[in-house]
Amino acid sequence: MLSGQQTSIVKKTKIRSIKTEYLFLLPAVVFLLFFMIYPIVYNLLLSFKNVTLMNLVGIQEFVGLSNYKTVLKDPTFALSIKNSLIFTILSIVFQFTIGLALALYFNRKFPGRGIMRALVLVTWMLPIVVVGAIFNWLFAGDYGLINYFLQTVGIIDSPIPWLASSSTALYVVIIANIWIGIPFNMIILLGGLQGIPEELYEAARIDGANSIQRFFSVTIPLLKPTIMILLMLGIIYTFKTFDVIIVMTKGGPNNSTSLMPFYAYQLAFERSQFSLGAVVSTIMFGILLVISLFYLKSIGKEESL
Template identity: 55%
Template sequence: MQQPEVRTMGQKTMGIKSVKTKGIRSWSSYLFVLPGLGFLVFFMFFPIAYNFWLSVKDVKVTNLNGEQHFVGFANYATIFKDELFTISLTNSIIFTGLSILFQFVIGFALALFFNKRFPGRDIMRSLMLLAWLMPIVITATLFKWMLAGDYGVFNYLLQTLGVIQQPVSWLTEADTSLYGTILANIWIGIPFNMIILLSGLQSLPDHLYEAAKLDGASRFQQFVHITLPLMRPTILVLLMLGVIYTFKVFDLIFIMTGGGPVNASFVLPLYAYQLSFITFDFSLGATVASIMFLILIALSAVYLWMLRKEEQTL
């Protein structure tokens, strides 16, 4: 007959102590999370919440220390009726769309090129990163000089090649100023796209390409049926990061054109800056910033939906 288990008082005490120790360890693990959580709350969540709260009030420089009224969504209605908002939103979409398109296409082509082994590959790849590592102020100033109408290198090259007959004021004409800033932003973003896509290409299994070669598949067929499907998660992440970064570009356009001429290169970040720090209507500036945030949140939701759909098909 099996004897019942007998536990002494010491064993019971040790069991209680072990439970208490586990509880203390579980609570102490949360203490290591508190600094990071506090940083996120203070520097991320609180500014976002305060910006939304500011957008539903009437806060200007004249009543900054006085009575501030709650106006609800009146600021949003004012912004949506403003013609400058429509111009800024349109320019932001054009700026973001064209920048992402050319950055991705050229970056992908360079990634495919540097994925091959040849002498000097590492040195050339490192030199390509200079465009991305260079400060925005320097890059914007250089492109402002190169695109100058009188002494710009860009006009000199185009005239030498016979593309244009007379100099073009790329940054001071309404038809070309936005595209001049897009050209500079494309140059900045190509190395980042190249590095991310190159890392994705180097992680692809080689045996799939060897099997495709044995089956007689051409390089184009390998690219369409092997490379692109396997690179889809990397491409989605890259495009999402590119849209978020490009949509909020401020310093490049501010230095090169200042939004001009005649608001031809005016984008949403410049619009929010003008309302907040030139006209000192802080609530309207916060409203534009909130609209930008909601647009990016919507794009992020689309990205997460596509990513989940991608995971379900695997």
């Protein structure tokens, strides 16, 4: 049995230990509060006010849902949602498909595998400004390499204004974004593939499963957690893409490549309508929050099985 003095010392030691643990957590809590929670709350409050360049400092009128009604009635907002959905879906589908194909290829052992894998990753390390300049040159209307190749093989008779046409500009930007995202998808999926025990494939071969059956009965089920995380990160990252748009098209022509992040940027920093920009940002946050909650719910169901 401990004496009263010993019990008091033990309690003080535990309290001191708990205080130390909270002190270690304090920097992370401060970071979350000032750099994540505060901007989100401030942006939400800003969306309910009428804040422009004229009253940025001073009295700011509370207008309720008026800003939301204004944005929802704007045809450009509807177009930006449509563009964002097309951009996100096509980018994710092709990035994932090509990335998975490359991951399966590089998961095999062959001479020069490391060098080839490193060359693929180089494209992911290029700055977005460089990537945008490359694709602007490739798809240039008069002197672009794509038009030159298509004319040389006789597919087209005259140059196509890829980036100057409302019907093609968005798809050119999507191609550029797919090219940017393929290495990331490949390396994440490759890591998942290398974590699958070879014994499972041997057991499937003994049971008479061919390569396609092994892919769907062994590879895909064991790769599912990696796939879900990758798709989740890909959707969030792609849906809020801004840099590729500003470098390649600046939302044009005729807002045909204006995505939701760029539309929010236009409202806030080009037109100085900060509250309307905050509305678009808040709607984006709501959409991504719903997607995140759906993902967490799916993960919860998987873990409970």
